[in-house]
Amino acid sequence: MRDFLRSEIVLPMQMSHRGIGGGGRWIDPRMIDLVLYKTYADLRAEAAKTYVNYLWWVLDPILSMLVFYVVFGFIFHRGGEGYVPFLLTGLVAWTWYNQTLSHAGSTILNGKGLINQVYVPKLVFPLVTFLTDLTKFAVVLCVLLLFLLISGYSPSASWLALPLVLLTQLLLCMALGLVLAAIVPYLPDLKLLVGHLLHLQFFLSGVFYSANDIPEPYRFWFFLNPMASLIHDYHVILLKGGWPHWGRLTVIALLSLLVLTLATILIQRLDQVYPRLVRQA
Amino acid sequence: MNADRMQPLLSLDQVGLAFRSGGLSLRPQPPFWVLKDVSFTLHHGETLGVIGRNAAGKSTLMRLLAGIIKHDRGNFVNHGYTAALLSLQTGFVPYLTGRQNAILSGILLGLRRREVEAQMQAIIEFSELGDFIDAPLSTYSSGMRARLGFAVAYQVEPDILLIDEMLGVGDESFRTKSTEAMHARIRSDKTIVLVSHNAGTIRELCDRAVWIEEGVTRAVGPVDEVTATYRDELARRRKQTRSVRSR
Numbered sequence: 001m002r003d004f005l006r007s008e009i010v011l012p013m014q015m016s017h018r019g020i021g022g023g024g025r026w027i028d029p030r031m032i033d034l035v036l037y038k039t040y041a042d043l044r045a046e047a048a049k050t051y052v053n054y055l056w057w058v059l060d061p062i063l064s065m066l067v068f069y070v071v072f073g074f075i076f077h078r079g080g081e082g083y084v085p086f087l088l089t090g091l092v093a094w095t096w097y098n099q100t101l102s103h104a105g106s107t108i109l110n111g112k113g114l115i116n117q118v119y120v121p122k123l124v125f126p127l128v129t130f131l132t133d134l135t136k137f138a139v140v141l142c143v144l145l146l147f148l149l150i151s152g153y154s155p156s157a158s159w160l161a162l163p164l165v166l167l168t169q170l171l172l173c174m175a176l177g178l179v180l181a182a183i184v185p186y187l188p189d190l191k192l193l194v195g196h197l198l199h200l201q202f203f204l205s206g207v208f209y210s211a212n213d214i215p216e217p218y219r220f221w222f223f224l225n226p227m228a229s230l231i232h233d234y235h236v237i238l239l240k241g242g243w244p245h246w247g248r249l250t251v252i253a254l255l256s257l258l259v260l261t262l263a264t265i266l267i268q269r270l271d272q273v274y275p276r277l278v279r280q281a
Numbered sequence: 282m283n284a285d286r287m288q289p290l291l292s293l294d295q296v297g298l299a300f301r302s303g304g305l306s307l308r309p310q311p312p313f314w315v316l317k318d319v320s321f322t323l324h325h326g327e328t329l330g331v332i333g334r335n336a337a338g339k340s341t342l343m344r345l346l347a348g349i350i351k352h353d354r355g356n357f358v359n360h361g362y363t364a365a366l367l368s369l370q371t372g373f374v375p376y377l378t379g380r381q382n383a384i385l386s387g388i389l390l391g392l393r394r395r396e397v398e399a400q401m402q403a404i405i406e407f408s409e410l411g412d413f414i415d416a417p418l419s420t421y422s423s424g425m426r427a428r429l430g431f432a433v434a435y436q437v438e439p440d441i442l443l444i445d446e447m448l449g450v451g452d453e454s455f456r457t458k459s460t461e462a463m464h465a466r467i468r469s470d471k472t473i474v475l476v477s478h479n480a481g482t483i484r485e486l487c488d489r490a491v492w493i494e495e496g497v498t499r500a501v502g503p504v505d506e507v508t509a510t511y512r513d514e515l516a517r518r519r520k521q522t523r524s525v526r527s528r
Contacts, residue, residue, distance in 0.1 A: 029393065030391065033393055033394040034388045034389065037385055038388075045374050049376060116344065117366065117368040117371050119365070120389065272350050275349050
């Protein structure tokens with residue numbers, strides 16, 4: 001009997017199964033179920049809180065665009081031919097980035113009740129937020145494209161590059177979002193800082209002015225901001241029928257992928273540490 | 282005794298777990314050891330009772346066994362089994378319907394979506410909710426929520442079921458029904474860890490027991506022996522405080 005006990009193969013901690021996922025396994029079908037259904041539930045729940053429900057997904061960005069249009073079109077007289085489509089294109093892309101990063105930081109913190117009751121892979125929380133924000137963005141993007149078509153912009157061959165730019169932005173959002181989700185439970189102060197940094201980045205990203213207005217010597221520095229580069233690409237593709245800057249696009253995609261991988265590993269490593277952290281917070 | 286029964290599912294050897302105050306502080310607080318020295322083995326098919334007074338570290342121990350948190354010292358080995366804490370109304374959202382909440386909660390507790398959907402009829406029947414299942418949770422009474430929560434949690438069958446003080450819920454009649462269901466499951470061949478500060482409950486339902494006091498295992502063994510020692514200790518302490526007071 002003793003020998004039997006001793007010959008028992010002892011699996012390392014990471015191999016132990018628990019609830020959903022189980023430390024070592026990266027893609028668990030139950031985790032996919034959870035991310036998809038929680039996204040669906042969050043979207044439903046959010047819509048149920050208001051009277052006009054899903055209409056807010058469109059209404060909200062339109063109202064914020066209106067504010068910018070009034071400020072920059074009327075007050076600063078930046079208007080002129082094609083200014084509205086220009087402004088809207090940049091704003092739609094920026095809003096997606098802004099929303100994702102503002103939400104990402106508190107995702108794991110907000111799950112504190114849940115992660116102390118059951119084992120949940122912590123990656124689920126930021127992933128759900130990415131998906132809800134992506135869904136809302138998809139609706140707004142459709143409205144934007146419709147608006148452009150109505151305003152007389154016709155699709156050109158370069159529109160084929162749009163999915164690549166969108167994918168790159170998704171990678172960028174996820175990479176930075178996961179970094180925030182991983183660090184904010186340790187450093188809640190960061191969340192307050194992020195709001196201000198995003199504000200600063202907005203003014204540096206060429207939403208209400210064109211990248212072409214930047215003097216040549218400063219262009220290089222201007223485009224070090226990935227959002228400036230991506231928004232410029234959107235402008236070129238959608239409004240001018242040109243192709244994106246492939247070099248910058250590749251660099252942003254690869255760097256995002258690298259950061260994304262590192263942040264994922266970090267969150268997986270700290271999987272059983274977060275429940276303790278957020279409990280004290 | 283057959284070999285199957287002796288097969289260890291979880292092994293703990295001098296396990297310790299500490300909480301530290303978070304954030305950057307000028308004067309770091311020393312860690313607080315909730316569990317200091319916990320050792321026992323959980324075997325296949327047994328019902329193990331964990332007994333101890335409040336703040337003995339029982340709930341922390343359960344969260345460790347469920348894989349929610351990790352220990353800081355000693356050895357804890359899960360020999361490859363699923364372990365889950367029986368938790369009710371997990372992830373319930375007031376704006377969703379009972380059905381949607383049941384699916385979400387079921388997935389969180391470890392089921393696949395289609396598994397919950399396949400068991401939906403059983404959930405509706407057990408919870409006695411009927412057509413209310415498609416009404417938003419915000420319209421439910423607390424009794425209805427408790428019934429739905431229990432019915433969902435009851436569908437989840439991990440290899441090791443961890444139960445923390447919770448046996449029956451809801452109003453009078455549902456409490457009887459859910460307690461009976463729980464007792465039936467505990468008496469079955471399932472492997473269960475049951476936490477209680479009530480020695481009577483432990484003695485009634487468990488084969489073996491572990492007594493934990495201030496994060497240290499004081500006794501492990503047959504349920505009658507352990508509960509008797511625990512009871513003696515409680516009586517001794519009560520006498521002690523009484524004599525201190527009378528002094």
